[in-house]
Amino acid sequence: MIKSVVVTLLLGVTCFVYSLAVSGVEVFPVYQVEQDYISSLPNQYVALTFDDGPSEYTKEIADILAARGVAGTFFFIGKRIEEYPEIVQYVKDQGHMIGSHSYEHTNLNLLTPKLLEDDLLESITGLEGLVGHHVELFRPPFGSADDEVVEVVKNNGLKMVMWNRDPKDWETERAQDIVDYFYSYDPSGGIYILHENAETVEALPQILDYLQSEDLQVVGLQ
Structure with a gap:
């Protein structure tokens, strides 16, 4: 059920942002992805x-976000959802957004069209x-998406979500490094591309404090 809808015109781009009401969970702002490819x-x-x-x-990530009234967008790996199906359901029940991060988490540019589509x-x-x-x-894993990958993704009715902010949380050993990245760029x-690890969990409350103090609308993607 959709609680409310806001349509905003910014820089010539029509944005559809609405609050998604899910039975039994909080209401989070969601940005509707209309195009086949998005990176900002x-x-x-x-x-x-x-x-x-x-x-x-x-x-823990889902809980921190929900406590602040924010939806995260989780890109799950197919093999891992077979190990943790109950966690996928938990994220969905919390009202967060879910997308695919491929099945095998391999470089899709190296696959034949048939293997790519199967994945x-x-x-x-x-x-x-x-x-x-x-x-x-x-x-796509590693952000690797040549023209063939883009075409196969589009032909299967999927929308590719890339990024324009990368704190490189996968390589740091300090949560403060992740927070400092947020302070360093508008x-x-x-x-933002983030990963599920202890440093990101530790940094997340401070990240949300900062973004919300800047009067920014933190949205899930759908």
Whole structure:
């Protein structure tokens, strides 16, 4: 059920932002992805996206976001959802957004068109079976997407979500390094790529404090 709808015109881009009301959970702002490929948002909007789950950290990330009234966008790996199906359901029940991060998490540029399509469809089918609705968002592993990958993704009705802000949280050993990245770059219009690890969990409350103090609309992607 859709609680409210806001349509905003910024820099010539029509943005559909609405609050998604899900039975039994909080209402979170959501940005509707209309195009086949996206790597940024209009000014004043920010999206926090999380790759490589589900994992032991997923629930804690989902809980921190929900406590602040914010939807995260989780890109799950097909093989891992088979290990943690209950976590996928938990994220969905919390009201967060879910997309595919491929099935095998390999460089898709190296696959034949047939193997590429098989990987995509296997990951999407598994997710849809767990969340009970159509999954449209896709993020290629390592951000590797040549023209062939882009075409196969589009032909299968998926929307590719890239990013324009990368704190490189996968390589740091200090949560403060992640927070400092947010302070160092203008967050407005940012799609942040984050990963499920202990440092990101530790940094997340301070990140949310900062973004919300800047009067930015933190949105899930759908």
